[in-house]
Amino acid sequence: GAVVSQHPSRVICKSGTSVKIECRSLDFQATTMFWYRQFPKQSLMLMATSNEGSKATYEQGVEKDKFLINHASLTLSTLTVTSAHPEDSSFYICSARGTDSYGYTFGSGTRLTVV
């Protein structure tokens, strides 16, 4: 089946630094990538949608200059949290959709802690 590899699974960084999270589709071409953020005991909130080779589309209230998304190839998308602050600490999850309109594959998530 379709697999999305997300790394790192956990990261701790200092306030003010940047962190990059990678998502790779291992056995299919991800035409669209979705990035979610999940706070404790809450649902997954969609942050942005990216199509390969295009600029990401951000949901209302998500700072595009803070959460940089790159989807340069059909198998790789990255989310960079720039100038991270403690309030950015969260669980970040990617999801990839291939050419099958109804197929969504999720990564295993990245726990970001900003100290």
Next chain:
Amino acid sequence: GESVGLHLPTLSVQEGDNSIINCAYSNSASDYFIWYKQESGKGPQFIIDIRSNMDKRQGQRVTVLLNKTVKHLSLQIAATQPGDSAVYFCAEKDSSYKLIFGSGTRLLVRP
């Protein structure tokens, strides 16, 4: 997103009983719905899906019911097992292919 979860309701069931988890979705134009299971610290795991042209779909021990009139989705788990303990989310696909998640329900299975 259209659905925001600010709290997580809990459903507690006895092992072996059937569980029913409900979800109200927001967009009448959504044409595809998915139930996910999420264990602590992990990404969502696909359970079952249903398209809007159906009102019921069955899998192994799970059934999804869709009522488009009232925009309601339910997940039924037969003979609930301790391994079913997790948080369950419904998600709806809108016309732009975004997958929007509902608020979630925590399922606790008592031995």
